[in-house]
Amino acid sequence: MAQQMDSAVFERRLRPVYDNLEVGNNRKALQESEKLLKKHPTLLCARALKGLSLLRLGRYEESHTWLEAVAEEKPVDDSTLQVLSFCYRETEQLDKIVELYKHAVKQNPGNEEMLAHLFISHVRVEDYKAQQAVALQLYKVQPKNAYYFWSVISVVFQGIRGPESMIPEKRKLYLALAQRMVDKHIKEGKLETEQEAFLYLHILKLQNKYEEAWEFLNGELCAKLYPGAPVSMKFELLKELGKWQELNTLLMQLLEADHDRWDYYKEYLQSCFELLKVPPSPDSTEPEFTLVSCHEFLLRIIESSERKKRGPYLARLELLQRMRVAQLQPQQLVGDFDELIIEYFRLFGDKSCCTHDIALFLPSISIEQRQALASKLLLESGISSTSLPQSKEQMQKHICALQISRICGSHIELPVDHLLAFYTALKLHYEHGLSTFGKNLLATEMGPSDAYALLAANVMYDITLREMKSDHLFEALCLLQYVLRNSTSNFHVKLLSLKIYHMFGCLLGAQEMYDYLDIKQIQLDSMGYVHCNLLPLSGRFAGARSCYDATLKFFTNSYKERLEYIALTYRFYTFSKMEEFMDFKERLTNSLQYVACSVETQLCDLVTCYGNLQQNLSAYVAMSIEPADDRISWHELSDNRDLDAVVRFDPLHLVDGTAERKESFDQEVEVLQVRSLMLRLFASFVDLYHPTASAKFAAPNAKEQAQDRPHKTETATLELLRESWIGLFQRLRLMNYKPLSNRFLVNLLPTRLHLLLEVPYEKFFDDLAQLVLDFYTGDPQLTLHCKAVSDNVLGLKDLCVQTIDASNEASDGLWLRRNQQQKVAACLEILSLYAFLLSVLNDKIQSSGKTKIKKKPNADNKTCDTPQPISEKERSQMLLELMRQLKRKLEDCDAAIRNWKAPALPRDLNSFMADMSLKPEVEATLIGDVSSTFKESHELLVTELRNLLKDKIRMVGK
Amino acid sequence: MTTLRPFTCDDLFKFNNVNFDPLTETYGLSFYTQYLARWPEYFQLAESPNGQIMGYIMGKVEGHLDNWHGHVTALTVSPDYRRLGLAALLMHFLEDISEKKRAYFVDLFVRKSNKVAINMYTNLGYIVYRTILEYYSGDQDEDAYDMRKALSRDVNKKSVIPYSQPITMRELRHINRDQ
């Protein structure tokens, strides 16, 4: 009782600390905890909270010391344990939480709550065996079903996910054990919940005991506990058991009740085709199964539906498609393919999903047949070149027919003037549809005729690509921006505009569209490819940072929480979701977008750092890059892009989504290889001169490692990374990657891989590595290598200046603009990193010249007659010369950028306006706005790059 | 033409064609994972024959005694698949499990300005139970309708006797605490 009083009092005293931590007022939390500790210096929880406040303030060393001291006292009270485990979660020291609770449990063996915490701490480290033991302990203390089944699932996971799951016998043993555990419970009449029933079925299925699972699923107990068991479970089992007749009957019943379920039709059709294969048993009175009855069944459903549902019609087409695949003759039984499609179109052409539906069946016919079909649909829509849709429904049909035509490849071969006329027609249809059927549009709705404009933009891209000129695509962009004014919520328009802005290097426009899309949370991962991933080397550095920041914030947050999601499934007792959650965790933490964005952020910070050397170095140290340590799990990287979010109606025969995904992902991984290796290599340069910097601030275990490292290997990491660098580029050249196809507007933009190969990254950093080594050892070849590097600098300056000149002279300012900006950015990126490195070297070499540091013997001191190392003084002079040279080249770059002209827009705007069909007054402001976005974007870019250069000039200017 | 199946974590990576809708909120991960972990059967997804996500419903079941009820937290259908009866299908599904769980009613909140949705819920048998003032915060705060439909367990339809006056968020929290 007394203790409880105490804890209530303390609880109240601790409250202000908690409250401040909660609202993120960490400084105040620290003060409050210190105040409390003055009065009660031994109060463990207050000490732990002080540790947490320090952690939050980024004072890691101190926080670490405080927390360690608290942990050493082996706390057993819940609140201290909670605070400590929270800190350990933040710092990813998950095994320490296990230790913490292990001890606490030892002190209170019967404490259910502590045991539960211990259990969850094992969950976090995926130690299934330990989980099992603790769960059983829990069950002894408190015989709740939940604990019993925690131990069952822990056994299951040992069999299917744990370290022994690869050994078939072990897997078998564990699963058999898990089953016995549940069997026993069932016998004792103790099965209580739906999730327990689910788990039992799952265990049976994992052992391929489908017969038993089927019996259980249809038994009384399951019906009572798990009335909501999904029927799909029945399908699955019947299929495994080969009970096709039963499956067939079941599905017919289900379909009669619900005519619109694709999952049912798919299973139904499969059962029919399986039944075809079954030889009739001689003594059966049943007639032999034929597809006639299948077809009749579908017809019956069609006839009995009062409201037309897509289901049975699509099922009939699917039947036809499957018959074709099985080399049966569908024509006689099901009818003519075109007729069926046309019938479908008549019924559902006014729904916007009709295009997707029909597209599903096009692969089964030849390209010629497709195009013939497309013409029929167009005819069927009743719209010709001289007529306009009379109703919204008719318009939607027309749109559908046009989309199908594109999918069938009907437009792709047309000559340019035809395409232009087509574009004009689409534009007119858009305008007509908007003014006729889009009157009372809600702000949250898409315009009824927007789809015309989307098609128009695609057509204009086709022309653009053929002519290699940006005129038409620029016009398409204006059209899209016009659509967006009328229909502010159409995300397709935003996505396409975003794409075009990026193609044209207009970062400001892209940013506007991106903000407009309001991409957040998990979309930052799945949609990062449309913007964030295009920003590195796009031309702006600082400007890209906020986008990286938002993205990283999401990832680091979810990384921290990732294990708590899994713990949730245990707390809520949801066995059906556990594996799914674990896989999800993997996918999220291994997201390529996450890893790439982290690396790009670090590079960007190194490129743009602008403080004095000490500030820059501490920023560098805070990144805690460990050059020797490749932290990326290359083989686990996960492709989380939602590529289907951008709609496309491109010709089926020219698009291979799967291949495009794979190819682009592979290239992105290679890009990441280059970028992360470049970062590590560069860090190894810096670390060679400031080894103390990294050791001093780094995490404690890294410090130990550094101490273990013998002196001789000071340059080993650098040399190793340099070898990998050369090796990587050799391999990349051998792989001979092709740039991603730019055939259609919706295709992904090319990756940076070819840029990285074209701009002399490889040579520059290779020579720089040599230079860094030579400076370190005073190698007599230093002069030569200084020359090599300054030649490279010269080369980069030339590339930068020439690229800008070319850009200034181009009559078409947009077509190559993105590529030009990328090249300039790449040159400046390299030069900026180089400037930073020189400032680091300079600091060391100048100061060592003064204080007379230890002479470095040559790394491999084989021969005695190696020439004398170059003196400190000479080195220092060479370095100064390099800095002077860099400064001059940076100034040349600056001069070029100062004179960089805003992109010449494709055509003079007057003739352009004449081209636009309706509402000239709107178009005038519209084109003006789009044009000024380009101009402003350019100005921002120039200002930013010049600021960057100014900083770098200052950095090497002293 | 739909495949109805439980929403899975992986779907979070592919639901953009649905979630770009301006009336559909993209929540933080912990929100989704909590629903998935706690009420997995209340989070269902409709998939089209080509594998696209057509829409989904996310809900829960909670409350004490005769306030034990199903709740629709989010319902959304991709613009490409509207007016096909999909939202109705998803709502029926949720009502169905709520029946199985012996709930008394199903309720939901909807923006007062969301005419399309309100009209749809009305057609599905929901009534405006009460108005909650400034339920949605944003550039401009907006009132919500709390709409309800009684299930078979509520024989006397006690749960759907509407309030005569709008209530504030504070009052709502109060009521919820008492129940």
Ligand SMILES: CC(C)(COP(=O)(O)OP(=O)(O)OC[C@H]1O[C@@H](n2cnc3c(N)ncnc32)[C@H](O)[C@@H]1OP(=O)(O)O)[C@@H](O)C(=O)NCCC(=O)NCCS
């Ligand atoms: C509201 C929404 C879910 C409706 O989805 P849906 O699948 O198109 O709706 P259904 O086809 O099932 O419609 C059912 C009934 O609702 C009514 N309805 C739906 N949309 C309508 C519209 N745009 N105009 C008029 N009535 C409409 C109709 O009565 C319809 O039945 P009917 O087609 O037989 O006439 C969808 O518009 C949507 O996702 N909106 C954005 C998100 C949102 O607002 N969610 C609700 C938040 S609480």
